[in-house]
Amino acid sequence: MPPRARTLYNKLVDSHTVRRLDADGGQVLLYIDRTVLNEYTSPQAFTGLREAGRPLWRPTAALGTVDHVNPTAAHRTAAMPDAGAAQQASYFAENCRDFGIELFDVLHPLQGIEHVVMPELGLVLPGMVIAAGDSHTTTYGAFGSLGFGIGTSDIEHYLATQTLVYRRLKSMCVTVDGPLGPGVRAKDVVMALIRRIGASGATGFAIEFAGSTIARLSVEGRMTLCNMAVECGARGALVAPDERVFDYLHGRPRAPQGALWDQAVAAWRGLNSDPDARFDREVALDAAGIEPMVTWGTSPDQAAPIGARIPDPAAEPDPDRRRDMERALAYMGLAPGTRLSDIAIERAFIGSCTNARIEDLRDAASVVRGRHVAAGVRAMVVPGSSAVKRQAEAEGLDRVFTEAGFEWRQSGCSMCLAMNDDVLGSGERCASSTNRNFEGRQGAGGRTHLMSPAMVAAAAINGRLADPRQAGGGA
């Protein structure tokens, strides 16, 4: 009998199953290849290990990087913005030292946002399963690696056992075909998907992205796509690895070298869904129909093309949804029927694990070059990692931004979640290349509009939300 056709997701779960924990194989003990730790979700996990006297199963399969609480001011020091952050940074250093984990502290030349650092070093490889204490671990699906976020209790479980008790998800295939229009980026693709299926549309699923549009996306574009898949509930997002992925990884400092590289690539070529594999749900998007997207509300699915107007809750037949829309518009200080391109901003933020890689900065710089930030707008660029920052400076992008009136800052999560001192004031409105427009996410009372880095750049220049295709540099 021929083997049952399987999805890539199920192949990865099968290849990492230590043992089944129930009769139907729905719950398994899953072997995890690697993790990355940060200073804010890990401390209680280490305390638990210390109290129980448990050693790490495999210390070399973890990397620590300080990213969430550190300041991003242009002059980098070891100082933290407050006593809590200082305590987290010092306890993190103590834990990494005592348990034998490599640490990129805030002064380390390789410091950066965990989901930017891991791929740029070549630590994320096709076929891996990576779990980490951050929901955006889905980013690693761009490499054909199953990445997913876990809480602190599961970080401790991982560190002590190299495994997790894991419930197998359903599989969803999202196919995107055709060429993307000018000015349309990976961010717009994933925002269009979230709008289409809703903020819980993929809850209980792992997504596999397929189709000609995805095949033409760069690896960094695929990272943006997989990163934000968690915003529609997916706890895993995959793109089958291809030559673009192998080219991206080849020669990275922590990627396999020499004969091992050849052996690895040969194995990775087999990482894809079988042609007749069945998915539990299929969604198709037509790339030609996707326009530059922006959110207007407080959930990532409350989004629209930049040319649209804010929808009217009165036209929403479902009373629960109507109530949620009304609440969102009240929080955002917006009226139904307003053109999105008429919304004025006070802040512009280019950063985060979603959109602060070198391609993102090049893209935004192409919009900014030769222009200036509008009066009354404070605009910031926070590179995704210290290495991205150096690369951008080598290309002269820092000068493009600073000459245009942007602040050029040090790496970190920064105002994506505002755990450091980069915070929106109450009522301030921000064009943001990040991933969450939740109430208070960027600061209590702050108002976030999510969009691509090119659109943030266009908004900063125009002083209002803007179509990057009309603001220049949108090819």
Added chain:
Amino acid sequence: MQPFTLVSGPAAALPAANVDTDVIMPKQYLKGIDRSGLRDGVFRDLRFDPSGAERPGFVLNREGWRDAKILVVGPNFGCGSSREHAVWGLGQLGIRALIGTSFAGIFFDNCARNGLLAVTLEAAVVDRLMALASDAATNRLSIDLPGQRIAASDGSAIAFEIEPGRKEALVLGLDAIGATLQHRSAIKSFEQGYLAENPWLA
């Protein structure tokens, strides 16, 4: 972990969809290195105004719901950030169970690791419980986890499903790591085979 067997008490209705973990536990409460001190942070901006005064209209500040042990919640509760602080804080506020149509994946697992029962039911049943929870005269629920039943004040008994492993961990208050380490030799032998097969990972 506190075992969960029978829990009875007032339920409060939080009908909004997509209540995220930033709303459940905002960033200023994430700066600790232990699990304590999170009670004040739960739903901070809903419970308190910027000066720290209680918002009288918020359900958990109202007589009849102040000691709620159960929340009946809207769809996709707990979405967003992985921060387990949200679950720790709910526990410190005295919340033992959540009832809704759907929960975000990481949050759902975090609940199970901390003795907080998250029950998923059909929308029509959740709507009915939401209505009962919205009236202080009818908002008492009893949840029997071993029997997988919820008794409501209108006399109805509602059966619910839960994965056997999750149920056992909650009922017994199990140490998950200790349970997994009973499979130590299976993990070791799997790892040896896996790394031999994928030598670039060794």
